[in-house]
Amino acid sequence: MESAPLHAAPPTPPVHVAIIMDGNGRWAKARGLPRTAGHKRGAEAVRRTVEAAREMGVSYLTLYAFSSENWKRPTGEVTDLMGLLRLYLRNEVANLHKNGIRLRVIGDRSRLSRDINALIDESEAKTANNTALTLVLALSYGGRQEITDAARRLACDVAMERLDPDSIDEDALAARLYTADIPDPDLLIRTSGEKRISNFLLWQSAYAEFVFTDVLWPDFDRTHLEDAIRDFHGRERRYGNAPG
Template sequence: MSAASASDVTSVVSGQQPGLSHVAIIMDGNGRWAKSRGLPRAAGHERGVEALRRTVEAAGELGIRYLTVFSFSTENWRRPAAEVNALFGLLKAYVQRDLARLTQEGVRIRIIGLRDGLPDDVAALVEKAERETAANSKFFLTIAFNYGGREEIARAARGVAEAVASGRLKPDDVNEKSFAGFLDTGSMPDPDLLIRTSGEYRLSNFLLWQCAYSELVFMDVLWPDFDRACLEEALAKFHERERRFGTVSPGAA
């Protein structure tokens, strides 16, 4: 083991993640998990919520401050109505069951994506979760729900155009930093690591702007089976990477 990797292991054990504060996860494989067991898809989504609970707990223990998960995409509306309603119900169940505990533990909850089209009770619960955890800063849990990366970028572009038209922003001041402030994640650092489960190798319209320089780790495990050991495996792969951000390695010719 190199000196650098030994230091990384020591930091992980002590509750720190050197060079890593934000992990994003595409939680994929609930339906396949259920199908392989002869269960309805809803059962896979229910087990997926349990995996989310395990992951939130493990992430906090491992020194990660920001966790962003992809729960429901703008494209998921094409699924059968019963499954869409089940996904809404699971979001409600998760927030209702865990909100008090997460609030007490210093977790701040944010829901990113479109609020238009959400059932009134889901929208009200989302607003309640964000309001009641707004003062927390120990751990930041962001749930992308009714979210699409291209839609987010287009919406941010409209915001920039409106700001320029109203005189609040000068055209010469439009740059990567100012544009990022119009995104749903404007107050957050970009993900250092993006994990996708279920063996698929694509971003599926998730955090397209933010993941420009994220390390990508694709895992064969189906999301309902994801646990702390899986997260630690992904973190270990992250720490094996050399992040150059367009530069060259130190000492390279």
């Protein structure tokens, strides 16, 4: 008698997974629903993905939640997205904390409202000592802006004679990025079939492996995350070195 087939074991996760969550609007349009419905379903996908990443042993999960360019969207849509962000920070942080997940936010917080900044501060402080997973939300974030800000900090340090310009190297600039204490992503995933990184983690993704999937973000789940990680493990990461 033949034995039942064994299920494939979940793949060993990389340390840091970053995701460009794309396709909420297209998901809603395909169903004749308003874009807000897509964003709400996208929030459910965030919950699933965070839980799956923690269970799989991912150490860092960075989600591109709202780009610096997203401020150009219609006012009503921006207002709805900020409302969803408030709900997430008010309702989900307790669950993150219970599951040992640390929350970090990167980006230009000066453009966020005072109450959202207060919620971020409270959430980061509450979860600061958690170690099961670090969830990084990129909010009002742009990669070029981040590098520009880092360069400005370098210039200020030189002007104040705290730094010798001859000592400026890659490490000096990286230490002034929003992600200074976070390892660079090993794997960057983009949903919805688009094949670009849209100003996301430009410096940090220099040697990341990219996986592009046609799945729209509201449909993304643990299976898709596992598939992307299996794809990642099929790559040979050479960091610019010649193949062996």
